[in-house]
Amino acid sequence: MEKAEIGLIGLGTMGSNLALNIAEKGHRIAVFNRTASRTDAFVENAGTLRDMVVPCYSLEELAAAIRPPRPIIIMVLAGKPVDEQIAALRGVLSANDIVIDAGNANFRDTMRRFSELSDSGLTFIGMGVSGGEEGARHGPSIMVGGTEQSWKRVEKVLTAISAKFRDEPCAAWLGTDGAGHFVKTIHNGIEYADMQMIAEIYGILRDGLGMGPKQIAQMFAGWNTGRLNSYLIEITAKVLAADDPKTGKPVVDIILDRAGQKGTGKWSVIEAQQLGIPATAIEAAVAARVLSSIKDERLAAEKAYGNGGVTRISADKDALLDEL
Numbered sequence: 001m002e003k004a005e006i007g008l009i010g011l012g013t014m015g016s017n018l019a020l021n022i023a024e025k026g027h028r029i030a031v032f033n034r035t036a037s038r039t040d041a042f043v044e045n046a047g048t049l050r051d052m053v054v055p056c057y058s059l060e061e062l063a064a065a066i067r068p069p070r071p072i073i074i075m076v077l078a079g080k081p082v083d084e085q086i087a088a089l090r091g092v093l094s095a096n097d098i099v100i101d102a103g104n105a106n107f108r109d110t111m112r113r114f115s116e117l118s119d120s121g122l123t124f125i126g127m128g129v130s131g132g133e134e135g136a137r138h139g140p141s142i143m144v145g146g147t148e149q150s151w152k153r154v155e156k157v158l159t160a161i162s163a164k165f166r167d168e169p170c171a172a173w174l175g176t177d178g179a180g181h182f183v184k185t186i187h188n189g190i191e192y193a194d195m196q197m198i199a200e201i202y203g204i205l206r207d208g209l210g211m212g213p214k215q216i217a218q219m220f221a222g223w224n225t226g227r228l229n230s231y232l233i234e235i236t237a238k239v240l241a242a243d244d245p246k247t248g249k250p251v252v253d254i255i256l257d258r259a260g261q262k263g264t265g266k267w268s269v270i271e272a273q274q275l276g277i278p279a280t281a282i283e284a285a286v287a288a289r290v291l292s293s294i295k296d297e298r299l300a301a302e303k304a305y306g307n308g309g310v311t312r313i314s315a316d317k318d319a320l321l322d323e324l
């Protein structure tokens, strides 16, 4: 059978969508997942792309299925699982093969992994992937860090599967070792700040001007047709317009006001502080997420000190909306 162009380990949300995207762009892909039943389910659901997928049930089988030098994307949970997977791959790969971590890694871990692999003959790529599940399936933004030679081996596939902006592929080699994951981290940090601004503007409209979710949804939909046009503004309008089918209430009013975080916002702030660069909007966004997550403490504080009530803004409403 014709060898696969690339391999992928980890058929979770991101990995399965990325694998289908690669197959759809005409590149044969060999896949492996720790839990074999997930590989079976993936292949069963691959539909017309089934012939472009080579299911593998051991790392040896995976290595044998790929054209050397073998690029293998690891898309498993970030942290220890990535180190375990790299250690296991050392036993089955040969000189010049390329291990690609496509999860959300801290770029300092990527630099460490790059250097740890350097005496093995294997090459390491740290690859930031942005766009979530939909992006992975139909066109993510791809930020690559590694050697230029390893980028050349994967450039064709990554360029083909990436999003396109004005006909330019959103996939690029950004420098050595941790460069791709660094850019992805700061990109996420900027997104944290963006989301916090959206939340605060929603708060001003709701509490300051007494507007309801549907009215605010219309404001955001309007902004999305102008220079603020973006994915986040677009989905904010959609979310605010949505009702919960069970209760009939606006979805935004029944979602618990408690947000979590995975780390990239915090890492952005840490790196900004290390470099002595003010990143105040990201710092404020990370702090707001932390405050949001400690709901029990917020409720206890409210019990002790009251919630301060809601202050309506007395300024001219239309003028204020123009300002926003």
Ligand SMILES: NC(=O)c1ccc[n+]([C@@H]2O[C@H](COP(=O)([O-])OP(=O)(O)OC[C@H]3O[C@@H](n4cnc5c(N)ncnc54)[C@H](OP(=O)(O)O)[C@@H]3O)[C@@H](O)[C@H]2O)c1
Residues within 6 Å of the ligand: 009, 010, 011, 012, 013, 014, 015, 033, 034, 035, 038, 075, 076, 077, 078, 080, 081, 084, 085, 102, 103, 104, 105, 129, 130, 131, 132, 133
């Ligand atoms: N979801 C997003 O929108 C998004 C966006 C950008 C980046 N990312 C990053 O992409 C990576 C994967 O996220 P995901 O959302 O696809 O996760 P997911 O759906 O939870 O899938 C996790 C995958 O990791 C595998 N896995 C977990 N622990 C493992 C271990 N110790 N050894 C081997 N395999 C292990 C799982 O295999 P089993 O089937 O055997 O459990 C599964 O294939 C993460 O780094 C995440 O931060 C996610």
